[in-house]
Amino acid sequence: MDVVIVGAGPTGLALGIDLARRGVQALLVERERGLFPGSRGKGIQPRTQEVFDDLGVLDAVRAAGGPYPARLIWKDGEPVGERPMFEEIPADEGTPYTDPLMVAQWRTQEVLYARLVELGGRVAFGREVTGLEQDADGVSVRFADGTAVRAGYVVAADGGRSAIRRALGVGMTGEPVDPASFLVADVTVTGLDRDHWHTFPAAGDAGLALCPLAGTDDFQLQGRLPEGTRAELSLAGGRELVAAYTHLDPGRVTGVRWISDFRPRTGLAERFRVGRVFLAGDAAHVHSPAGGQGLNTSVQDAYNLGWKLGAVLQGGAHEALLDTFEEERRANAADMLGLSTAVHRGEVRRGRATVQLGLGYRGSSLSVDTRTAPAGIRAGDRAPDGRVDGVRLFDAFRGPHWTLLGASLPRIRSLPSAPESYGPGVFLVRPDGYVGWAGETTGGLREYAERAGAFAGA
Template sequence: MNKQSTTDVLICGAGAAGLTLAIDLARRGVAFRLIDKLAGPFAGSRGKGIQPRTQEVFEDLGLIDRLAAVGSVYPPQREYHDGAQHQDSDESDILFAPPTAQEPYRTPLMVPQFQTEAVLRLRLFELGHAPEYGCELQTFEQDAGGVTAHLISPNEAESVRCRYLVGGDGGRSLVRHVLQINFPGETLGVRAIVADLRLDGLSRDVRHRFNGGDMARQMVFSPLPHTDLFQLQAPVALEGEADLSVSGLQRLIDARQPGSGMLVRGVTWASAYLMNARLAEQYRVGRVLLMGDAAHIHPPTGGQGLNTSVQDAYNLGWKLGAVLAGAPETLLDSYEEERRPIAAQMLGIVTGLLEKAKHGDMRRGRELHQLGLGYPGSSLSLEMPERRGGVLAGDRAPDALLLGAGGQPRRLFDVLKGTHWTLIVRGQIEASLPATNPGLRIVQVGEGGEFIDTNDVFGSVYGLAEGELLLIRPDGYVGAVLPVAESRRLTAYLANVLPESPTLSANQNGRAASAWPAPSEVQVAVPGGD
């Protein structure tokens, strides 16, 4: 008989998205399991760009300084044409900008994906959890009360009963396949090699780009920080076997740059892939949800795939935590509502960049930083009355400098950090405000408050006047802006996103687990389910 077990959330796929979701659930006390069919962690550098908005996410999760320590800013790019001649680019393909009080991260970080995931695993371990490698999802079925997932590992088969199943299992997602969710899009007519090499003959102070604009001869070598490796990116023919061995990659380099003096000493990881742009038609069917590459696939131009995936998980984590703690299940409807349009927008941007790159144009703009992305049309964005300026409902909440009543400077991001909602009251706190809740922190800014807005810096950034309320979500986006006189609307809003009272209790392993029903007699029809 198969082993049987229960948990609240089963996460399939221990890549960056799966690890991010696991960290967020762990800090909320949610019982979960994180599985991956791979025998061990991913070993390649593939998704190496960490955009500024993702850096903000990682700051909230307690990761940013570790990531910066194993990464670096992107070095300049050196262009080579006509043999050995070269010049350093006057106009960088990466947009660098100094930090400001409102945007503390404004330059992408280069961190090899294997390092990013190692940092995420370490944080997860500190929270008492670890991925289960070599554990593969075979199939699943769901009913009104939950999902039954069938797993196999080298030593046993297992049936897991969970309240929710999240598929972060990559572009060939089994979860998406079982749900029979269409994955429309296009193959972009470009096949590329990406490989991590030990290489002699190139300096490590720049990225080296050979034969830009010539898709038959182009190569880019990026020195991976704090390693002895270079990442090679090179388009190759659509047909035929790609030789990813040391000798095969040496032949490719010699053919494209004869007499370069580059010598491949070793290959630690390599892959050849067709570039695709695809977007799942749905992100949720009942109690099963998709995120990351299972929901959207991007070409690598612009470095958006990993970043969009991490932010999927960051959006989903607080919503799953709230629903499991007793908030209305309809809150989960906002996940697809908010994240699918973002993926569609980023797919449009990066496919456009790919077309430019075919002609040698590698310039990139601020839109790739993802600081301007938000959810203004979301059902979770409340504005009374409609505002003409300042920060709007659905916008990313910018950082700002405040002064604590104790006399020390405080960043707004430090106030927001954690799993709670934050209600900022500009002026006196009124008796009509929502009742206290373990998931809501109410802070007063102004005379008599815990924070002082010196020189009206915070008020100017947010366009927030005396007597106005600002509600910021756990993922750092503005949920509501309204006057104190409309606070009853805020009470109704919070009833849809916060549990009325906590329902989680510690299980025997010290993790929180909520009570939930066994499989229902009444089955929910799920395409592809048994």
């Protein structure tokens, strides 16, 4: 076995898809008997839509959800104002997706799981990991049923309470974001339209919101409770909150699909790699749900790690390439933690800051720009969409390969130029849609491509 992925949430499933399309033998193991049943991470940011486009699931994800409705504010049983949820960002040729999608997490996971199976991957449900040991050649993973499996690498995508992280002895630093308790549930409600995200503010920053979950018949109930109080995690508890904060009769809440409570906090693992074991998703970073950064940052962890594992395991890249996962993703996660906390506290508006299109890796050791005065896109930047000789770049990028713009190199897919928006130069685009190398000429390009594993599997 090449890779064992622990956890079949969005992180593990996205990584499983990426490895499967590269021909890497990977096994996903999940402690629960099935996929997560709730809506928890429902926002799919534009950058993640680009990732899903590449992984071949964007159309299915779009069909499973829909756009965010405007927020409708209620007071004393009457609507008193309507506000858009997000700052409007116009689309252009380089950024075709600018609006967040609302997709219940359970539906996103169903789409990802179906794609994984289509590619020949699988998930072993009901397999709880109880420990692991690693040596110079691989990792042995033990399960609660007494069995074990041996793999070259292990990826912990097993959530904020990661058993793998604890087994490795990796600490997590963070802080409370809000002193209040929150409740979130997927409920069926009558008596409210599905065209608005209904919010019911109360004294002392407490309040309730009922958001129609696109692509389902449910609403997501979100409650911020007065400090020092908690709600019962049941249908009765949901009805009690609706009675306390809204004008609706509590009997309008007719069912609960899933319910949970939490106190918003941040957490950042001290390390994202220990030998042959990697931490990704919530196992590596825990966010406030405000601003929709957690699931998206997690999927992009998987997208960053997948091509690097593929390059190493298929023999074309040095094992040191895997060190760049922690180098790139830990810094990114730290930035996203600060952003999600600022959104939670009302310091940053949802919009350009939260769509994740401006994220990049300019400071990474994998980002090399040999131009003397680079203009436009630089090494480490996201590679925008566009057209070259009638070919759409995102179509050219789609797949597990590297793409060269403005020159040709044997064994690498090439286009004769880059769009004007890129500026002058030659650009080598990584499999995860970031510019790895840029130069005025091809001098040094082959050496970089060999070091970064661009020829692996070609």
